[in-house]
Amino acid sequence: MKPILQNLVEMTGHRDHLRLEVSVLSTLQTLSGIVEVRALELFTVDGVAHVRPRSWVEDGQLVSTDSEAAADPRRETLEKYPALRDCVASQGDSALASPRRGRHVLWLPVWMHDKVTTCLEITQSRAFSAHKLEVLKGVFQVYQNYQSLLDYSERDALTGLFNRKTFDEQFSRHALNGLSSGRPGTVTESLPPEEGSQPGEPVQQWLAVVDIDHFKQVNDRFGHLYGDEVLILIANILRSSFRSHDRIFRFGGEEFVVLLRSTTLSTAHKVFNRFRLAVQEYNFPQVGQVTVSLGFVSTMQGSPVEILGQADQALYYAKEHGRNQVCFYDDLVASGQLAAKVANDDVELF
Numbered sequence: 001m002k003p004i005l006q007n008l009v010e011m012t013g014h015r016d017h018l019r020l021e022v023s024v025l026s027t028l029q030t031l032s033g034i035v036e037v038r039a040l041e042l043f044t045v046d047g048v049a050h051v052r053p054r055s056w057v058e059d060g061q062l063v064s065t066d067s068e069a070a071a072d073p074r075r076e077t078l079e080k081y082p083a084l085r086d087c088v089a090s091q092g093d094s095a096l097a098s099p100r101r102g103r104h105v106l107w108l109p110v111w112m113h114d115k116v117t118t119c120l121e122i123t124q125s126r127a128f129s130a131h132k133l134e135v136l137k138g139v140f141q142v143y144q145n146y147q148s149l150l151d152y153s154e155r156d157a158l159t160g161l162f163n164r165k166t167f168d169e170q171f172s173r174h175a176l177n178g179l180s181s182g183r184p185g186t187v188t189e190s191l192p193p194e195e196g197s198q199p200g201e202p203v204q205q206w207l208a209v210v211d212i213d214h215f216k217q218v219n220d221r222f223g224h225l226y227g228d229e230v231l232i233l234i235a236n237i238l239r240s241s242f243r244s245h246d247r248i249f250r251f252g253g254e255e256f257v258v259l260l261r262s263t264t265l266s267t268a269h270k271v272f273n274r275f276r277l278a279v280q281e282y283n284f285p286q287v288g289q290v291t292v293s294l295g296f297v298s299t300m301q302g303s304p305v306e307i308l309g310q311a312d313q314a315l316y317y318a319k320e321h322g323r324n325q326v327c328f329y330d331d332l333v334a335s336g337q338l339a340a341k342v343a344n345d346d347v348e349l350f
């Protein structure tokens with residue numbers, strides 16, 4: 001058995017949340033008396049709190065999933081975990097379940113920005129001693145601190161969205177692995193067709209570049225502080241317009257990128273347009289109405305630079321043809337409004 005210190009060194013060598021999660025489980029598993037370790041994901045579906053295993057041990061191997069939580073058949077309501085439910089409601093740092101059939105369960109929720117989306121679950125066949133709890137909570141604390149450091153380095157300070165660096169890392173990794181195939185060692189499931197999709201439409205991944213219209217005028221007329229506030233509010237509208245499974249990045253200045261996962265073309269069109277309308281209808285304090293333009297493309301073909309370049313071309317078409325609209329690259333090419341370009345040299349990805 002590896003000494004715990006060595007496990008901690010390995011654990012903090014990871015630069016990826018899921019690998020770090022798997023690593024802490026592997027560290028905890030090496031401690032004597034542990035029967036089972038799992039990382040649970042906490043999420044809501046139609047306002048109801050749910051739990052599902054995200055990383056666990058299967059056939060002696062640690063596996064994890066990054067499939068959409070809401071579609072996971074293993075999901076259960078949080079009501080089935082009363083001690084954990086009460087712990088989360090009271091913002092507690094740990095909970096012990098009442099022992100059942102010789103199983104003693106400890107839950108350690110991972111708190112980040114006053115929210116909990118992950119919880120470690122540790123099961124023993126004996127009651128947890130005070131010393132054991134101290135060791136488990138110590139390892140957990142290192143893990144939690146490191147997760148929050150990792151999270152901080154991945155985000156844009158103004159909006160809290162993922163930053164450009166994170167986009168470059170995640171998008172190049174997805175492009176290497178295929179956006180739908182998950183990470184090594186992960187289990188993924190195909191998602192059911194979504195509401196609004198045409199029957200038989202293929203499910204794909206989509207990349208959109210979003211740019212605020214005439215943002216320079218906002219800064220010039222109202223000042224940078226109001227400009228910053230518009231950026232924060234648009235980031236909030238982005239967060240509420242897309243599913244937790246999608247990824248939203250502040251790409252720089254007044255430009256954002258959305259990676260929409262496992263969706264048909266008609267649904268992608270619908271949700272991007274819904275977001276555009278939500279911005280148009282929002283009353284920005286002092287500033288009033290702000291609009292956005294958006295260009296999008298499928299991520300299934302081409303290198304990251306090509307995909308981004310095509311979405312950028314569609315965005316600039318939208319800008320040049322009236323702004324406040326959503327343009328799909330393939331439609332523009334098919335209708336002859338845009339010439340297909342293999343790569344866009346203006347875009348630097350790495």
Ligand SMILES: Nc1nc2c(ncn2[C@@H]2O[C@H](COP(=O)(O)OP(=O)(O)OP(=O)(O)O)[C@@H](O)[C@H]2O)c(=O)[nH]1
Pocket residue numbers: 158211212213214215216217219223224225226227228231252253254319323
């Ligand atoms: N307040 C604020 N402004 C920013 C930030 N980053 C970039 N900007 C401003 O965003 C503006 C972008 O202006 P342009 O690229 O000319 O585009 P635009 O005025 O939005 O016009 P179109 O994109 O053509 O509709 C510039 O004035 C930048 O100074 C930021 O973090 N905060």
